[in-house]
Amino acid sequence: MVRFSIAIALIAALASCGGDKAQAPAAKANISTQNAGDTRVAKNVFGHISTASAQRSEPIGGYARGCQAGAVQLPETGPTWQAMRLSRNRNWAQPITVDFVQDLSRFAATQPGWDGLYVGDMSQPRGGPMLTGHASHQSGLDIDVWMLPPNRLNLDASERENLSSISMRRASGAFTNDSWTPQHEAILKRAASDPRVARIFVFPGAKVAMCKNAKGDRSWLNKIRPWWGHHYHFHVRLKCAPGAANCENQAPPPAGDGCADAQVWVNNILKPPPPNPNATPSKPRGPLTLAQLPSQCMSVINN
Numbered sequence: 001m002v003r004f005s006i007a008i009a010l011i012a013a014l015a016s017c018g019g020d021k022a023q024a025p026a027a028k029a030n031i032s033t034q035n036a037g038d039t040r041v042a043k044n045v046f047g048h049i050s051t052a053s054a055q056r057s058e059p060i061g062g063y064a065r066g067c068q069a070g071a072v073q074l075p076e077t078g079p080t081w082q083a084m085r086l087s088r089n090r091n092w093a094q095p096i097t098v099d100f101v102q103d104l105s106r107f108a109a110t111q112p113g114w115d116g117l118y119v120g121d122m123s124q125p126r127g128g129p130m131l132t133g134h135a136s137h138q139s140g141l142d143i144d145v146w147m148l149p150p151n152r153l154n155l156d157a158s159e160r161e162n163l164s165s166i167s168m169r170r171a172s173g174a175f176t177n178d179s180w181t182p183q184h185e186a187i188l189k190r191a192a193s194d195p196r197v198a199r200i201f202v203f204p205g206a207k208v209a210m211c212k213n214a215k216g217d218r219s220w221l222n223k224i225r226p227w228w229g230h231h232y233h234f235h236v237r238l239k240c241a242p243g244a245a246n247c248e249n250q251a252p253p254p255a256g257d258g259c260a261d262a263q264v265w266v267n268n269i270l271k272p273p274p275p276n277p278n279a280t281p282s283k284p285r286g287p288l289t290l291a292q293l294p295s296q297c298m299s300v301i302n303n
């Protein structure tokens with residue numbers, strides 16, 4: 001069991017979209033490893049199921065090692081949002097996640113220049129590992145939100161495939177560029193202030209910008225976490241849904257506003273430290289097998 005926890009921490013730490021260096025699994029969820037013999041590659045199973053499971057909604061396991069039961073779909077278009085890249089079929093999530101996205105999009109629509117939100121990847125119909133992209137987004141609690149301010153919400157399916165978001169960064173992410181606006185900061189602040197949210201990943205220059213511009217209460221900055229990438233979109237990660245006994249939270253971010261830590265990220269971008277000669281190269285990891293997922297994910301596949 002100890003070895004299993006360490007593996008989860010490693011996987012989560014290495015996740016390219018939405019890891020976090022300061023983390024460890026929090027309270028142990030009720031996860032068993034009974035499906036020990038199933039060596040099928042999990043993404044080859046989860047990546048080909050196009051509908052949700054007929055089960056009570058439940059996030060299962062961790063963000064980078066889990067699945068979701070009873071997912072619901074974010075409607076492709078709503079009054080204040082559009083789901084993008086519909087061909088990926090990743091606009092599925094837990095009900096709490098779909099509610100959150102709709103709520104945040106209503107707030108975004110109050111911002112000058114924003115008709116709402118363009119919503120990127122959420123999860124697959126049954127969560128789990130994906131054939132392409134994302135180590136996380138597995139348990140129906142992760143959302144990518146485009147940085148591009150929507151100026152219309154009547155994009156057709158092909159426009160949603162071909163339109164691109166825009167980058168907000170300059171100097172490899174040490175700073176924001178001219179596309180970054182107070183409205184981006186207001187939307188991120190709103191998201192970080194939401195009690196359903198565990199953390200938000202964004203490029204380091206954006207966090208430092210928000211640290212400089214924040215007025216008054218700074219507690220919301222705690223959840224804004226600098227991470228690689230995340231300049232075309234920001235990534236919102238929700239806490240386990242209330243009562244979800246098989247869902248595993250991450251430990252919360254370290255106390256404080258995290259601004260000094262973000263400044264270190266920026267300094268390291270501007271002047272990269274010399275490589276550590278004693279660093280041991282990380283072992284390449286094979287893709288997750290079904291045996292490595294919580295055993296409850298087997299019933300998610302089969303229902």
Ligand SMILES: [Zn+2]
Nearest residue numbers: 017018144235
């Ligand atoms: Zn993401």
